[in-house]
Amino acid sequence: MSLPRLGVVIVTHRAAEVIDACLDSLLAAPGVALRVVVVDNASPDDTVARLRGRVAPAPHQLEVIEAPNGGFAAGVNRGLERLRADPGLARFWILNPDTIVPPKTPARFATHPAPEGWAMIAGRVLYAEEPGGIQIDGGVIDWRTGVTRNLNQHAPADATPPDPARIDFVTGASLVASRAFIECAGPMPEGYFLYYEEVDWAQRRGTMPILHCPEAVVRHVSGASIGSAGARRRASPFSEWFKHRARIAFLRRWRPRSVPGGLAFAVAKAGQHALRGDGAAARATLAGAFGRGPTRAVREEMARAGIDPARL
Known part of the structure; x- marks a missing residue:
């Protein structure tokens, strides 16, 4: 058989x-x-x-x-x-x-x-x-x-x-x-x-x-290579920029009327990062959600990862 x-x-x-x-x-x-x-x-x-x-x-x-x-x-x-x-x-x-x-x-x-x-x-x-x-x-x-x-x-x-x-x-x-x-x-x-x-x-x-x-x-072992949040690990600026960029793109495709809610969530998340003293993650969150290019911390990680910005 x-x-x-x-x-x-x-x-x-x-x-x-x-x-x-x-x-x-x-x-x-x-x-x-x-x-x-x-x-x-x-x-x-x-x-x-x-x-x-x-x-x-x-x-x-x-x-x-x-x-x-x-x-x-x-x-x-x-x-x-x-x-x-x-x-x-x-x-x-x-x-x-x-x-x-x-x-x-x-x-x-x-x-x-x-x-x-x-x-x-x-x-x-x-x-x-x-x-x-x-x-x-x-x-x-x-x-x-x-x-x-x-x-x-x-x-x-x-x-x-x-x-x-x-x-x-x-x-x-x-x-x-x-x-x-x-x-x-x-x-x-x-x-x-x-x-x-x-x-x-x-x-x-x-x-x-x-x-x-x-x-x-x-x-x-969640996020081992891209810096996602894990059971004992905060998300990296690299992860936050891509995640919030993707969320808003997803809403624009499938539920455009919810984009303001998605942006409000990103602002709140950035504030949370700032209160924890993680300014790099806060800036990356806002940049990703509002359609701005990658921040310096994200660009540096993209270079280490061999990611061509032209592909984004």
């Missing part, structure tokens, strides 16, 4: 410290045949050297693609393009490199019952850091401000799963998309560069449902 198959896309950037642990856990998965494509977005460290030395054990396959840093969605789309050329793949798992995959998770994603014409499957993402509660069980959108919220965030790892009908989007840290959805919605939108790509993508599903598989668990 042949094994169920699952395509996997991992986008890396400065992932040398985490990619080995991710692939070690992923490629040890039993009961499934994985075809893994890692797309490296111009890592300045030795991520690619580590990847080039790896060989996937049977029945799994591993391929590495080196690409310019065109952002998260651009990397995802490169990987999906390669995998979709394989007619034997109907499910595609987008996975962060800063995750650890328990042994049964890939097979659970590959075999989770799904109705005709489904869009996405959300799994359960746990914080890798202690105490290790839930980071996200699927996300919802506050359409007054564009702010997203993680369902069951900080709840115990065995918390009751949410009703899938409540889920507005699936985190790009662990997202399974169907071939039918990709053919209907098109590739993941690349204009955001970072943040809100998966939120926007999910809005393109029409009536295609989002499913939830709580047994498909990954552990996530």
Whole structure:
């Protein structure tokens, strides 16, 4: 009897410290045949050297693609393009490199019952850091401000799963998309560069449902390469500029009347940063939300990351 198959896309950037642990856990998965494509977005460290030395054990396959840093969605789309050329793949798992995959998770994603014409499957993402509660069980959108919220965030790892009908989007840290959805919605939108790509993508599903598989668990060291806020870490100016820039762009596309609410939220967030003494994050928040170019702190980090401002 042949094994169920699952395509996997991992986008890396400065992932040398985490990619080995991710692939070690992923490629040890039993009961499934994985075809893994890692797309490296111009890592300045030795991520690619580590990847080039790896060989996937049977029945799994591993391929590495080196690409310019065109952002998260651009990397995802490169990987999906390669995998979709394989007619034997109907499910595609987008996975962060800063995750650890328990042994049964890939097979659970590959075999989770799904109705005709489904869009996405959300799994359960746990914080890798202690105490290790839930980071996200699927996300919802506050359409007054564009702010997203993680369902069951900080709840115990065995918390009751949410009703899938409540889920507005699936985190790009662990997202399974169907071939039918990709053919209907098109590739993941690349204009955001970072943040809100998966939120926007999910809005393109029409009536295609989002499913939830709580047994498909990954552990996530959130924001390891881009400076997002984590369980014990404040967001960097780099993260704040991209996040607030993306939120307003998302609202302009999907709910223009809520742009004032989104801007008001950004002003309040900048004030919060200022009160904490983090002027760099405050300035980056306002610059991103109000359509101004990256601040000095953000430009410096973009240069270190090999990001061409002309791509934004």
